[in-house]
Amino acid sequence: MQNFNHLITTRPHEVRQVLISDLHLSPEEPALVQAFLALLDDCLALPELKCLFILGDWFEVWLGDDFYLSLSDEERQIHWLTPLIVKLKRLRVAGCEILVMHGNRDFLLGQPFCNLFGGELIYEPYTLTVGQQNYRLEHGDALCIDDKKYQFFRKIMRNRLTQWYLLNKSLEKRLAIADNMRQKSQQNNANKAAYIMDVNESAVIQAVKDSDALLHGHTHRPDIHPISNDKIRYVLGDWRLLNSGTRQPKVSAVIGAVTANVGEDIIADSAEFGLFEFKILV
Template sequence: MTTFFIADIHLCAQEPAITAGFLRFLREDAPQAEALYILGDLFEAWIGDDDPQPLHAEISRALNQLHQQGVPCFFIHGNRDFLLGRRFARDSLMTLLPEEKVLELYGRRVLILHGDTLCTDDVGYQKFRKKVHNPLIQKIFLMLPLKWRLAIAAKMRAGSKASNGHKDMSIMDVNPQAVVQQMQAHGVEWMIHGHTHRPAIHPVELGKTLGHRAVLGAWHEEGSMVKVTPEGVELVTFPF
């Protein structure tokens, strides 16, 4: 019995090696699991399910095939692909989850999320996040011509990159108290998330008990996943 968790693959046409590595993972590794959870930022950017990029169709087919092999796939939106919608999910046979989800896994209560909501010290980002998650703003954006959406997304990515270049790295990491608050609020002993690109398993003091937080790595030069079995929780890296 095994469940896999991944995040921050950041697929894009400009990084064919990452795409090839992810497709290999879906063909060879993922079928060994009972379920696959993708905790956001599967794609580097997402401007709507109507974007006709061949890459999107290729990934959709691969996820569909994984489901047909008996491995369900679940998805939590990230900060890069929060507009990924029901159409892509339907074609991929992928189940969309809320931004926070508690799982009962082999006797453990596990909270899964992308992780950006834990970075509460980055006040500017949290204000931006609140704005772009407004349903009305999203609806208006998705009604724009594809060409306009591409230009807006490119401008926003450039702005984000420039802004992050001036921020202290600690601001862009999770706030420890936010982690404790979320774990206690959900009554869990484990948390799994991505977003920060700082793979590790951290102990978390939860009053009289000790919890753990597993952080997934980004797929820049190698794959990263958290493997949960009845025996334990393991952070695994592997070549593309």
Template sequence: MTTLFIADLHLDDSRPHITELFERYLASDDVRRADALYILGDLVEAWIGDDDDAELPRRIAHASRALRDSGVPVYFMVGNRDFILGEDFAARAGFTLLDDGTVHNLYGRPTLLMHGDVLCTDDVAYQTVRKQVRTPEWKANIMAMPLAARRAFAAKARQDSRAHTGSTMETIMDVNASAVAEAMRHAGVDRLIHGHTHRPAVHDLTLDGKPAERIVLGDWYEHGSVLKVTPEGSRLEGLS
């Protein structure tokens, strides 16, 4: 019995080998034998809408739907790069959409699942932008734009993101320990799984005097990264 977690693939036409790795992985025996696959956000570098007619969304939907049709549930949680992905694409891809901050019981252990960006509370500039772009009005304005204009907007947003990342201290862009503790305390769990920071690791914590665990998923910029959770425990593995 194994449940799989991935995040921060940032699939993009500029890195076709990673898209191919994603397709091979979803078609592999390792995944086809799993109890479930969870994708915790930032599946793509930029999502411009469920009506995107480019090849990449079609390939993603085909690979994911084939996995779901083989009997493996595919759960998806939006990240900061694909937060306007909606029910139309989810239906095509066979995704079961999850809210950020969902708690799922994994082999008897309730586990908090998050993308992770909301935990980076020290990055005030990012949190301000995040709040602005998550409003229904902002999303409606974006979706009213032609596809070509949305592609141009997404390209500019990626440039701005790289500039912000390059000029901000890494410690500011990491999760805030108090925010982590509060999220876990509010959810009533002793294990959190998230992505976003691209710093794969298993962190042992003490929460209200009791042992707890925070697991950070790796990104897929150079190679793949997966978390395997079993009744006996969990481990992070690389893919190539």
């Protein structure tokens, strides 16, 4: 695993796509918000960047697009989401696509919010072609089939009728429901064995059978895992605040990047995917 910052300083023309996951942004964690803004600044400095993927759990909780869209102009001016939208719009105007996938925390995120910065909501599984290989992209929670309680909950929450029901509740009611679900999730996870909250090997093999590689987040266990038949599973990392409470707090994440030689397209043989460590002082 390499350092992402050297791509910015020594190989900026080679970066074609950036892939991130599990930022869990919220107003309660301003350092993570600042780190994301710093990454967007890095992306704006990459002259050949074609796409930014956000593969789920962009936000710690998402109560519905109307949470932001219903705000007045004055309220938006001071809202913590507005600087993100402004910078994402700059990135889109610069020619970089912004593709957003649902996670288990922000499954109520909709296309209307993405329209604010010219983004596109995508659905799993999503196929990304890198060189001559097809990468299957997903958030990763659907692979954790040993956690049967969660999978039952996921099935209910991803149902359109359930989402319609939630979105027709007041924002206050939705906030109370979200807080209650988060507390129950924390209690349940505290009593679960570690393997239950990780991906299931058979689920991984099934998911990657028609692809050359699998890329996901969710588990907060960044790594590169070989799979049978020369296939690979890449796991993106969550965004973590290090040295909290010190004079120089730092945010660290493991992200993905597609690189290609200058003048080559991402579908050329020379295109490669790799995991990189992104660190920023906040």
